[in-house]
Amino acid sequence: MSQHRLIPKNASRWLVWGLYAAALLVSPLVFTSSLSLTMLSQIGIGIIACLAFNMLLGQGGMLSFGHAVYSGLGSFFAIHALNWVSSGKLMLPVSLVPLVGGLFGLLFAVLLGYVTTKKAGTPFAMITLGVGELVAAMALMFPGFFGGEGGISGNRVAGRALLGISFGPQVQLCYLIAVYCFVCTALMFAFTRTPLGRMLNAVRDNPERVEFIGYSTQHVRYLAFMASGLFMGIAGGLSALNFEIVTAEVVGAARSGAYLLFTFLGGALFFFGPIIGAVLMVLALVLLSELTQAWLLYLGLVFLFMVMYAPGGISSLIMMNLRLAAFGKLRQLWTSYLALAGLAGVMLVGAGAMIEMVYHLQLNQALGPQMRFMGATLNAKGFDSWFGAAFVLFTGAAMFELTRREFVRQWGRVQGEIEQTIKQREAAA
Amino acid sequence: MNAPETFALELRDVRKSFGKTEIIRGSNLAVKAGERIAIIGPNGAGKSTIFNLISGRFGVTSGDILLHGRPISGLTPFEINRRGLARSFQVSNLFTRLSVFENIRCAVLWSLGYKYAFWKFLADLRDANERTEQVLQMIKLDRRRDVLAMNLAYAEQRALEIGITIAGGASVILLDEPTAGMSKSETGRFVNLIREVTVGKTLLTVEHDMGVVFGLADKIAVLVYGEVIAFDEPAAVRANRRVQEAYLGSVLADAQAAEAGH
Numbered sequence: 001m002s003q004h005r006l007i008p009k010n011a012s013r014w015l016v017w018g019l020y021a022a023a024l025l026v027s028p029l030v031f032t033s034s035l036s037l038t039m040l041s042q043i044g045i046g047i048i049a050c051l052a053f054n055m056l057l058g059q060g061g062m063l064s065f066g067h068a069v070y071s072g073l074g075s076f077f078a079i080h081a082l083n084w085v086s087s088g089k090l091m092l093p094v095s096l097v098p099l100v101g102g103l104f105g106l107l108f109a110v111l112l113g114y115v116t117t118k119k120a121g122t123p124f125a126m127i128t129l130g131v132g133e134l135v136a137a138m139a140l141m142f143p144g145f146f147g148g149e150g151g152i153s154g155n156r157v158a159g160r161a162l163l164g165i166s167f168g169p170q171v172q173l174c175y176l177i178a179v180y181c182f183v184c185t186a187l188m189f190a191f192t193r194t195p196l197g198r199m200l201n202a203v204r205d206n207p208e209r210v211e212f213i214g215y216s217t218q219h220v221r222y223l224a225f226m227a228s229g230l231f232m233g234i235a236g237g238l239s240a241l242n243f244e245i246v247t248a249e250v251v252g253a254a255r256s257g258a259y260l261l262f263t264f265l266g267g268a269l270f271f272f273g274p275i276i277g278a279v280l281m282v283l284a285l286v287l288l289s290e291l292t293q294a295w296l297l298y299l300g301l302v303f304l305f306m307v308m309y310a311p312g313g314i315s316s317l318i319m320m321n322l323r324l325a326a327f328g329k330l331r332q333l334w335t336s337y338l339a340l341a342g343l344a345g346v347m348l349v350g351a352g353a354m355i356e357m358v359y360h361l362q363l364n365q366a367l368g369p370q371m372r373f374m375g376a377t378l379n380a381k382g383f384d385s386w387f388g389a390a391f392v393l394f395t396g397a398a399m400f401e402l403t404r405r406e407f408v409r410q411w412g413r414v415q416g417e418i419e420q421t422i423k424q425r426e427a428a429a
Numbered sequence: 430m431n432a433p434e435t436f437a438l439e440l441r442d443v444r445k446s447f448g449k450t451e452i453i454r455g456s457n458l459a460v461k462a463g464e465r466i467a468i469i470g471p472n473g474a475g476k477s478t479i480f481n482l483i484s485g486r487f488g489v490t491s492g493d494i495l496l497h498g499r500p501i502s503g504l505t506p507f508e509i510n511r512r513g514l515a516r517s518f519q520v521s522n523l524f525t526r527l528s529v530f531e532n533i534r535c536a537v538l539w540s541l542g543y544k545y546a547f548w549k550f551l552a553d554l555r556d557a558n559e560r561t562e563q564v565l566q567m568i569k570l571d572r573r574r575d576v577l578a579m580n581l582a583y584a585e586q587r588a589l590e591i592g593i594t595i596a597g598g599a600s601v602i603l604l605d606e607p608t609a610g611m612s613k614s615e616t617g618r619f620v621n622l623i624r625e626v627t628v629g630k631t632l633l634t635v636e637h638d639m640g641v642v643f644g645l646a647d648k649i650a651v652l653v654y655g656e657v658i659a660f661d662e663p664a665a666v667r668a669n670r671r672v673q674e675a676y677l678g679s680v681l682a683d684a685q686a687a688e689a690g691h
Binding site: 190191193194195196197198199201202204205206208209210211212213214215216219220223227 | 484505506507510511515516518522523524525526527531534535536538539540543544545546547548549550551552554593596597
């Protein structure tokens, strides 16, 4: 009875996966500068890591504060494996070195995850934090394996080149990462369609009831944790090949925090959310950090507003608007969107000018009070600059608030109309 | 198939204390396979606690609980469930962000042996999907299959609660106030539904609504202050002197009113 509904659904699925594969395939051909190739490589790695992280966060309701442990340890074992390949101690094609990372990510998830997944909820989060600190501290205590401050370096041009692929040029590695990225994404998506994947959702929604339908919640969490660890390790192995150096910071809290923050920004509720998150992660870490010294502050602000106003992340915003579009209501709202975006931009200019002036005064005092900001020259010690920036910010904020209130009313009305339409359709069916 | 002396469910001198307070004070109960039992009693008598002990949510302080003649006290809820006992909850306990269909399918997976499989696609599990469809029709939610559990109406949530409970095919079913919070007409329909979906099963319900009790139960167990003071057929329970002494008040009056109304 549901058959006729399944066929177009599958067709659109083929389309989505086809586009995804095409995007992975074509991007290195379009963006050919060395910066963009580096970024594309990092995005591919980030996608695997954020999706693996979201197996726990979005699908299992497990908030891990120490997930860099599994990608990081994967990185270390992969770089050692690479060095063994270089010295001829290990016969392994370089393209399979990331799997060594995955194997050890899995192994440590088996060991550490056993303790971690004994609890759910806040105790789970606390244990992951503790395990993360433990491993980060250990990384500095055993310089023989972790390389101390300098880390461990390697050379990915090792062993015999297959079909002329030595992985020396970045673009070759970029394609290796693209292949891993596609396969891992497909596997993780497949996981969500299996009995274990579905029971993981059930454990997220209502662990108590799961125990009364025959499943051990602890066992479900543990198995999911292992699966996540495997993919984190693969991501770690790829990043070892990509950077050819692994330092102790790859297991650190900052890295764990980045996975959490960007997975959340992309959106944990939908499978594809973390893919968006990973793209944002690389853009922020590589580009935004070049653009301004205050990038962490901006990132923090974005995160804050996201948690407060759109806790489903960017993917849920997309899905909400796709729903509007499906009911033909998007046209009513786009002027409001435009106004909101414009006014948000105005606010950002005002706030940005003030933030940059503070940073300028604190960090670049030797250069004098004059600074450039968006083509204008500001005097960080002058009243005019501060007054102007504050004026722009508060005017923008006031108008934004007025527009926002109007938008909320519009939004409510449109949602009401959609509900009506649904009811009418149900009644007609 | 069991020897005549084995009961589907048996409680032997079960006691449960929370701190110094003894809530269940030596309860005995022996339920034969296929019997339908209603547990009644005043508020705070320990009816829900009895269910929590049987289903493994709490451990007993002393005494034995036997399912098909095998002791189950000390086992976890999922182990007890795997041995063929399922329960529902007084407050609907659903997988809120999953669809009605997924809610039921989750509940059939273990019984069909799929365990923690991550190498099979759900869509290919023909028996699980057929069983799910069948349960959806039994609980009359087949037209609401794609709605998220959290978006269901109250009565529909109660039906889904029952559906999850029976989906795994357990032979002993515990229903904790299945009709709580429903209107009169809904209750009537719901009692019929419960009777249909539990055909051939051993059924225990906790119930306040005397209409439901008489509509469903072959036997009534009266629980007062953590003791089963009577366990017999409805007419015999009503005539029981101890029941009248301990538990005369409003509930019995309700019972008579409900009986008169039948």
